[in-house]
Amino acid sequence: MVLVFSILLIFFSLLLMLLVLMHKGKGGGLSDMFGGGVQSSVGGSSVAERNLDRITVAVGLLWVACIVVLGILMKTGN
Structure with missing residues:
Protein backbone atom coordinates (compact mmCIF):
# COMPACT_ATOMS: atom_id res chain seq x y z
CA MET A 1 0.00 0.00 0.00
CA VAL A 2 2.84 2.39 0.78
CA LEU A 3 4.26 1.88 -2.71
CA VAL A 4 0.91 2.67 -4.35
CA PHE A 5 0.43 5.88 -2.37
CA SER A 6 4.06 6.88 -2.96
CA ILE A 7 3.56 6.56 -6.71
CA LEU A 8 0.29 8.50 -6.46
CA LEU A 9 2.05 11.22 -4.47
CA ILE A 10 4.74 11.58 -7.14
CA PHE A 11 2.09 11.73 -9.87
CA PHE A 12 -0.01 14.33 -8.04
CA SER A 13 3.12 16.37 -7.24
CA LEU A 14 4.12 16.58 -10.90
CA LEU A 15 0.55 17.32 -11.97
CA LEU A 16 0.21 20.05 -9.35
CA MET A 17 3.43 21.70 -10.51
CA LEU A 18 2.19 21.69 -14.09
CA LEU A 19 -1.18 23.12 -13.13
CA VAL A 20 0.32 25.91 -11.02
CA LEU A 21 2.66 26.88 -13.86
CA MET A 22 -0.30 27.04 -16.26
CA HIS A 23 -2.03 29.76 -14.23
CA LYS A 24 -2.00 33.27 -15.60
CA GLY A 25 0.41 35.53 -13.77
CA LYS A 26 -1.00 38.40 -11.75
CA GLY A 27 2.08 40.50 -12.48
CA GLY A 28 5.73 40.32 -11.50
CA GLY A 29 7.62 37.37 -10.11
CA LEU A 30 8.38 34.09 -11.78
CA SER A 31 5.32 34.24 -14.04
CA ASP A 32 7.07 36.94 -16.12
CA MET A 33 9.95 34.56 -16.73
CA PHE A 34 7.62 32.07 -18.45
CA GLY A 35 5.79 34.66 -20.57
CA GLY A 36 3.06 35.47 -18.05
CA GLY A 37 3.92 39.17 -18.13
CA VAL A 38 2.25 39.68 -21.50
CA GLN A 39 -1.07 41.41 -20.97
CA LEU A 73 0.50 3.94 6.88
CA MET A 74 4.11 4.58 7.83
CA LYS A 75 3.23 5.24 11.45
CA THR A 76 1.25 2.00 11.79
CA GLY A 77 3.91 0.03 9.93
CA ASN A 78 1.66 -1.34 7.17
Whole structure:
Protein backbone atom coordinates (compact mmCIF):
# COMPACT_ATOMS: atom_id res chain seq x y z
CA MET A 1 0.00 0.00 0.00
CA VAL A 2 2.84 2.39 0.78
CA LEU A 3 4.26 1.88 -2.71
CA VAL A 4 0.91 2.67 -4.35
CA PHE A 5 0.43 5.88 -2.37
CA SER A 6 4.06 6.88 -2.96
CA ILE A 7 3.56 6.56 -6.71
CA LEU A 8 0.29 8.50 -6.46
CA LEU A 9 2.05 11.22 -4.47
CA ILE A 10 4.74 11.58 -7.14
CA PHE A 11 2.09 11.73 -9.87
CA PHE A 12 -0.01 14.33 -8.04
CA SER A 13 3.12 16.37 -7.24
CA LEU A 14 4.12 16.58 -10.90
CA LEU A 15 0.55 17.32 -11.97
CA LEU A 16 0.21 20.05 -9.35
CA MET A 17 3.43 21.70 -10.51
CA LEU A 18 2.19 21.69 -14.09
CA LEU A 19 -1.18 23.12 -13.13
CA VAL A 20 0.32 25.91 -11.02
CA LEU A 21 2.66 26.88 -13.86
CA MET A 22 -0.30 27.04 -16.26
CA HIS A 23 -2.03 29.76 -14.23
CA LYS A 24 -2.00 33.27 -15.60
CA GLY A 25 0.41 35.53 -13.77
CA LYS A 26 -1.00 38.40 -11.75
CA GLY A 27 2.08 40.50 -12.48
CA GLY A 28 5.73 40.32 -11.50
CA GLY A 29 7.62 37.37 -10.11
CA LEU A 30 8.38 34.09 -11.78
CA SER A 31 5.32 34.24 -14.04
CA ASP A 32 7.07 36.94 -16.12
CA MET A 33 9.95 34.56 -16.73
CA PHE A 34 7.62 32.07 -18.45
CA GLY A 35 5.79 34.66 -20.57
CA GLY A 36 3.06 35.47 -18.05
CA GLY A 37 3.92 39.17 -18.13
CA VAL A 38 2.25 39.68 -21.50
CA GLN A 39 -1.07 41.41 -20.97
CA SER A 40 -4.08 39.75 -22.52
CA SER A 41 -6.76 41.77 -24.29
CA VAL A 42 -9.52 39.82 -22.55
CA GLY A 43 -10.24 41.23 -19.11
CA GLY A 44 -11.51 39.33 -16.13
CA SER A 45 -11.52 35.66 -15.40
CA SER A 46 -12.59 33.33 -18.18
CA VAL A 47 -14.33 29.99 -17.85
CA ALA A 48 -11.08 28.19 -18.69
CA GLU A 49 -9.26 29.97 -15.85
CA ARG A 50 -11.99 29.16 -13.36
CA ASN A 51 -11.94 25.50 -14.42
CA LEU A 52 -8.14 25.48 -14.10
CA ASP A 53 -8.54 26.90 -10.58
CA ARG A 54 -11.02 24.16 -9.66
CA ILE A 55 -8.84 21.40 -11.08
CA THR A 56 -5.79 22.79 -9.24
CA VAL A 57 -7.66 22.86 -5.93
CA ALA A 58 -8.95 19.30 -6.46
CA VAL A 59 -5.47 17.97 -7.29
CA GLY A 60 -4.07 19.85 -4.29
CA LEU A 61 -6.61 18.19 -2.00
CA LEU A 62 -5.75 14.76 -3.44
CA TRP A 63 -2.06 15.55 -2.90
CA VAL A 64 -2.68 16.41 0.76
CA ALA A 65 -4.83 13.29 1.20
CA CYS A 66 -1.99 11.12 -0.17
CA ILE A 67 0.44 12.69 2.30
CA VAL A 68 -1.92 12.06 5.21
CA VAL A 69 -2.57 8.45 4.19
CA LEU A 70 1.15 7.81 3.70
CA GLY A 71 1.87 9.25 7.14
CA ILE A 72 -0.74 7.01 8.74
CA LEU A 73 0.50 3.94 6.88
CA MET A 74 4.11 4.58 7.83
CA LYS A 75 3.23 5.24 11.45
CA THR A 76 1.25 2.00 11.79
CA GLY A 77 3.91 0.03 9.93
CA ASN A 78 1.66 -1.34 7.17
